[in-house]
Amino acid sequence: MTTQNVPQKVSLLERIQPAVGGREILDPATVEVVGRAPEATMEDLDAAVARARAAQPGWAARSDADRAERLNAAAEAIEAHAEELAVLLSREQGKPLNGPNARFEVGACVAWLRATASFPVGPEVIVDDESGRAELHHRPLGVVGAIGPWNWPMMISIWQIAPSLRMGNTVVIKPSEYTPLSVLGLVEVLNTVLDPDVLIAVPGRGDTGDRLTRHPDIAKIMFTGSTPTGKKIIAAASETVKRLTMELGGNDAGIVLDDADPTAIAEDLFWGAFINTGQTCAAMKRLYVPDALYDQVCDALVAIAGQMPMGVGLDEANVLGPVQNRAQWEIVDRLVTAAQDSGARILIGGDPDPEVIAGRGGHFYPTTLVADIEEDNPLVVEEQFGPVLPIIRYTDLEQAITAANALEVGLGSSVWSSDLDRARAVAARLEAGTTWINKHGAVDPRIPFGGAKESGFGLEFGTHGLREVSQSHVIAW
Ligand code: NDP
Numbered sequence: 001m002t003t004q005n006v007p008q009k010v011s012l013l014e015r016i017q018p019a020v021g022g023r024e025i026l027d028p029a030t031v032e033v034v035g036r037a038p039e040a041t042m043e044d045l046d047a048a049v050a051r052a053r054a055a056q057p058g059w060a061a062r063s064d065a066d067r068a069e070r071l072n073a074a075a076e077a078i079e080a081h082a083e084e085l086a087v088l089l090s091r092e093q094g095k096p097l098n099g100p101n102a103r104f105e106v107g108a109c110v111a112w113l114r115a116t117a118s119f120p121v122g123p124e125v126i127v128d129d130e131s132g133r134a135e136l137h138h139r140p141l142g143v144v145g146a147i148g149p150w151n152w153p154m155m156i157s158i159w160q161i162a163p164s165l166r167m168g169n170t171v172v173i174k175p176s177e178y179t180p181l182s183v184l185g186l187v188e189v190l191n192t193v194l195d196p197d198v199l200i201a202v203p204g205r206g207d208t209g210d211r212l213t214r215h216p217d218i219a220k221i222m223f224t225g226s227t228p229t230g231k232k233i234i235a236a237a238s239e240t241v242k243r244l245t246m247e248l249g250g251n252d253a254g255i256v257l258d259d260a261d262p263t264a265i266a267e268d269l270f271w272g273a274f275i276n277t278g279q280t281c282a283a284m285k286r287l288y289v290p291d292a293l294y295d296q297v298c299d300a301l302v303a304i305a306g307q308m309p310m311g312v313g314l315d316e317a318n319v320l321g322p323v324q325n326r327a328q329w330e331i332v333d334r335l336v337t338a339a340q341d342s343g344a345r346i347l348i349g350g351d352p353d354p355e356v357i358a359g360r361g362g363h364f365y366p367t368t369l370v371a372d373i374e375e376d377n378p379l380v381v382e383e384q385f386g387p388v389l390p391i392i393r394y395t396d397l398e399q400a401i402t403a404a405n406a407l408e409v410g411l412g413s414s415v416w417s418s419d420l421d422r423a424r425a426v427a428a429r430l431e432a433g434t435t436w437i438n439k440h441g442a443v444d445p446r447i448p449f450g451g452a453k454e455s456g457f458g459l460e461f462g463t464h465g466l467r468e469v470s471q472s473h474v475i476a477w
Helices: 012-016 042-061 064-080 082-093 102-118 153-166 180-190 206-214 227-240 262-278 291-305 326-341 397-404 420-427 462-468
Strands: 023-026 033-037 124-129 132-140 143-147 170-174 199-201 220-224 243-247 252-256 284-290 345-348 368-371 388-394 412-416 434-437 470-476
Touching: 012 033, 012 082, 012 180, 033 082, 033 180, 042 143, 042 170, 042 199, 042 206, 064 082, 064 102, 064 153, 064 180, 082 102, 082 153, 082 180, 102 153, 143 153, 143 206, 153 170, 153 180, 153 220, 153 462, 170 206, 180 199, 206 227, 220 227, 227 243, 252 262, 252 397, 262 284, 262 291, 262 388, 262 412, 284 291, 284 397, 291 345, 291 368, 291 388, 326 345, 326 368, 326 388, 388 397, 412 420, 420 434, 462 470
Parallel strands: 143 170, 143 220, 170 199, 220 243, 252 284, 252 412, 284 388, 368 388, 412 434
Antiparallel strands: 023 033, 124 132, 132 470, 345 368
16 A cells, blocks of 8 residues: 555645745744745735625525534634644744643633624514514624734634624634734634635735725724724724724733732732733733732732743743734833833843843743832833733722723723622722723633723623624614
């Protein structure tokens, strides 16, 4: 028997790379080439939108149960490729395989697909009495344009894709230029079970996203990224009165109350801030701690931070990775330097490797905790989006609540206490889309998630998220 005719297994990376050319994507931990990403032209984008538009009526004509079944099949397809996807994600994004990172992210894709397949979407009866009856139906919008970031590229794509498809829309998705391979790999796997042209990825840069935002055949934009880009999208989308879901930047505050147990909460505080090496929209980015507990909380956090290995993602021991790109590394470095220059105290970290400062090697920034920092320091008022947490001392709880609410953003927030009633009373006063108690950033596919103030608008997840990717249609008699 000869092996000549036995088909060789083609890797996901080989399937998504162009035959020739493409843009080299570097591993942020090693600066080695991960692969080559195709770049869509504007004509490619227009053709993708036209194909998705042509496919939409057929997809919408399938029964809801059928579409839900496709989402479950998509979850299975991801499970079948889970390790390959996790390795690709780890290499391109930098996040380690272990900890709340690459394998966790692939698992979240599966969980969100299954959950999104299960939520009820039937018509809601709004009025049913002697005056008559009114039903609220949820129809597809058409083609949804999805634009995503580089921090959780697969999971956030699923947050955009799954509800859109469930509601009978088709999707054109533009990944971040930093992490196109992760999203192309994910879409390749999903497309093994979806109808042709129901989901199309168009890798490109900001101008590709801008065209998608202005495209007359795109009914809605789902966007996750920075507030400045979000403002541009809001302006551009107004030309065609597009529906929008905007999940923008945050600068989440955590407030420890004086009855909390520092040792008991320290590990959850740490991961609330350092999940994905701090590169998470709803991570804790400033921590307010009362005088009475200040030193204990700082010591407990330092002890935990010192135990968490940071390094190359494919090394199974690591749970923290590099900053994903040099531009973001420079933001982190600038903010820590500003804190140091102002006299704040570095408890652990700071002091990046001179080789990295010089632009050589992976974009690692040490896990950094900063104490005795003023409320108006740039590290407190700007979003660091990296492995750094400022710990701000307060004497009066009112002062901490005022400071937490002082910024123009309000994505998440948290209150840490042994007294649930007290924590709930403080939570009710925080200006944010979500306030967690004794945890931070714990998103759940059943629970609506969205921002307050300049952190955006529109809810994702659960039945609320399904409504946001549909056209409301009242039928009354
Ligand atoms: P951006 O907001 O610039 O990018 C997000 C997405 O929008 C990318 O796909 C980007 O494409 C695309 N885009 C850029 N310009 C336009 C435009 N005019 N119209 C439509 N789409 C556009 O975020 P960055 O990745 O540059 O990160 C900058 C900052 O944003 C970070 O420092 C962090 O503070 C915050 N951020 C917040 C995230 C969150 O989850 N809320 C996630 C990532 C970042 P391309 O990448 O090709 O430019």
